[in-house]
Amino acid sequence: MSNGPKPDAAKVRRDSLLQRNMLLSMRLNNSGNNENQQIGQLTSEKNNGNWRKTLGVPRKLSIRSSKVGSPITGKVNNTTHGNPNVNGKRYSPQHSPKLNLKSLSLKDFEIGKKLGKGKFGRVYCVRHKVTGFICAMKVMEKQEIMQYNVQKQFRREVEIQSSLNHQNLTKLYGYFHDDKRVYLLMEYLVNGELYKLLRAKGPLDDIFASHYVYQMADALDYMHQRNIIHRDVKPENILIGFDNTVKLTDFGWSIINPRGTKRKTMCGTLDYLSPELIASKEYDDKVDVWALGVLTFELVVNSPPFEEDSKELTSKRIVRGDLKFPNHISSDAQDLITKLLRHNSKDRISLREVKQHPWITKNRPFW
Numbered sequence: 001m002s003n004g005p006k007p008d009a010a011k012v013r014r015d016s017l018l019q020r021n022m023l024l025s026m027r028l029n030n031s032g033n034n035e036n037q038q039i040g041q042l043t044s045e046k047n048n049g050n051w052r053k054t055l056g057v058p059r060k061l062s063i064r065s066s067k068v069g070s071p072i073t074g075k076v077n078n079t080t081h082g083n084p085n086v087n088g089k090r091y092s093p094q095h096s097p098k099l100n101l102k103s104l105s106l107k108d109f110e111i112g113k114k115l116g117k118g119k120f121g122r123v124y125c126v127r128h129k130v131t132g133f134i135c136a137m138k139v140m141e142k143q144e145i146m147q148y149n150v151q152k153q154f155r156r157e158v159e160i161q162s163s164l165n166h167q168n169l170t171k172l173y174g175y176f177h178d179d180k181r182v183y184l185l186m187e188y189l190v191n192g193e194l195y196k197l198l199r200a201k202g203p204l205d206d207i208f209a210s211h212y213v214y215q216m217a218d219a220l221d222y223m224h225q226r227n228i229i230h231r232d233v234k235p236e237n238i239l240i241g242f243d244n245t246v247k248l249t250d251f252g253w254s255i256i257n258p259r260g261t262k263r264k265t266m267c268g269t270l271d272y273l274s275p276e277l278i279a280s281k282e283y284d285d286k287v288d289v290w291a292l293g294v295l296t297f298e299l300v301v302n303s304p305p306f307e308e309d310s311k312e313l314t315s316k317r318i319v320r321g322d323l324k325f326p327n328h329i330s331s332d333a334q335d336l337i338t339k340l341l342r343h344n345s346k347d348r349i350s351l352r353e354v355k356q357h358p359w360i361t362k363n364r365p366f367w
């Protein structure tokens with residue numbers, strides 16, 4: 001991780017305002033509401049499809065028969081980079097207070113603002129009543145999980161995410177469930193999706209973009225060293241915390257892939273698919289390196305490199321390696337993107353080399 005500059009006064013003010021708003025919105029959302037009723041109402045909405053949807057068979061989820069996930073152990077931490085609690089203490093995102101997951105249930109939490117919805121659930125900002133610990137809670141209906149027969153994928157997602165501990169990967173603290181629902185407790189990323197930032201403020205300048213790309217390269221390097229491929233890197237799956245920290249999330253397509261072995265399952269999001277995935281060939285962790293190339297392009301250009309009006313045309317451009325840069329893209333950025341988007345996966349730049357690329361090192365002092 002970078003040792004970026006200390007946040008300026010305006011940023012500190014903005015961050016603390018955000019924290020205050022967060023607590024306020026939780027209080028407002030909570031007034032007189034029964035948690036179960038509130039979650040029940042919100043989880044009945046339907047999801048709309050869109051172009052940037054993850055492809056592949058419906059996500060496979062499953063519910064463990066035991067009641068709890070991994071225990072949350074950690075310490076109260078007074079760093080400035082944590083989630084606030086009502087007593088004025090802060091908890092580092094990596095270290096939640098000691099919560100005993102074995103006995104946790106929905107009534108232990110105040111349910112705050114809805115942060116978003118995915119295919120299989122809603123995500124809320126929640127506060128643990130006793131400790132004041134604030135985190136994100138993903139709520140999934142068991143009925144839907146069974147209906148789509150996605151138990152196996154869900155179990156894998158939970159196991160992989162809870163085994164990972166890196167500053168640029170969204171931490172999963174653990175989970176519990178009741179008769180109707182499964183509840184995942186995750187680190188809360190206050191500034192939302194990178195995708196939304198791009199739509200509102202994109203394209204990003206080289207300083208911001210290189211900082212984000214460096215963090216994602218570091219996160220993917222960490223995952224690949226543990227033989228895990230993410231398989232769905234895209235701005236929708238990157239969340240922003242304080243101080244421009246970005247964290248990869250959504251491990252629904254992640255897979256453990258022992259070194260030297262290849263995968264065949266077609267998955268991911270079309271704009272981000274590598275040529276080997278489009279051609280339904282065997283692939284390895286280099287599909288994430290390709291996706292990092294697409295991400296880098298999207299950050300500095302504000303649209304993915306092979307975007308076309310139809311899926312067929314996009315696929316053709318990916319396979320042809322039809323990469324064109326607008327004039328304003330710096331030569332260093334172009335060089336890195338070209339090296340990430342090499343058609344032959346073996347020729348792609350390594351994630352370690354990405355972190356030392358001139359586009360990164362020249363911009364790093366300004367992060």
Ligand SMILES: Nc1ncnc2c1ncn2[C@@H]1O[C@H](COP(=O)(O)OP(=O)(O)OP(=O)(O)O)[C@@H](O)[C@H]1O
Nearest residue numbers: 115116117118119120121123136186187188189250
């Ligand atoms: N830890 C978090 N902190 C803050 N916001 C979050 C967090 N996790 C998810 N969100 C918000 O909730 C939304 C829904 O997340 P969720 O993981 O359910 O679905 P998704 O990743 O959008 O889609 P999918 O169903 O394909 O996984 C996200 O788009 C994001 O805006």
